[in-house]
Amino acid sequence: MAYTAKDIIPLSQARANLSELMDEVRAGNEKIITKNGESYVALISTEKLEAFYRMERARIHTVLLNDALTALKSLDENDTEDADEYVARLKARLGTQRTDHGEPDSE
Numbered sequence: 001m002a003y004t005a006k007d008i009i010p011l012s013q014a015r016a017n018l019s020e021l022m023d024e025v026r027a028g029n030e031k032i033i034t035k036n037g038e039s040y041v042a043l044i045s046t047e048k049l050e051a052f053y054r055m056e057r058a059r060i061h062t063v064l065l066n067d068a069l070t071a072l073k074s075l076d077e078n079d080t081e082d083a084d085e086y087v088a089r090l091k092a093r094l095g096t097q098r099t100d101h102g103e104p105d106s107e
Helices: 011-016 018-026 046-076 083-100
Strands: 008-010 031-035 038-043
Touching: 008 011, 011 018, 011 031, 018 031, 018 038, 046 083
Parallel strands: 008 031
Antiparallel strands: 031 038
């Protein structure tokens, strides 16, 4: 999504106009708040945040379903691996993906 100059707000201005910014965000205009001239946080509506979380869960489910399909194909081919090794590899991959998106790894 392309942002206009109006959508990029210094932190000091955001503090002074928070209520107005919240109304604009609620109307669908996301804001980028800067600190020391650098992008710092995004202000988005709760609806868009919830949609993001739904998409993230769907992505994780897709990864798990693809892994299950791969496992079933491996069983058909009699190509198996130790379950503990697989679970460790899966946790590492999912943890890395979560960390790449800014979320802390839960373990």
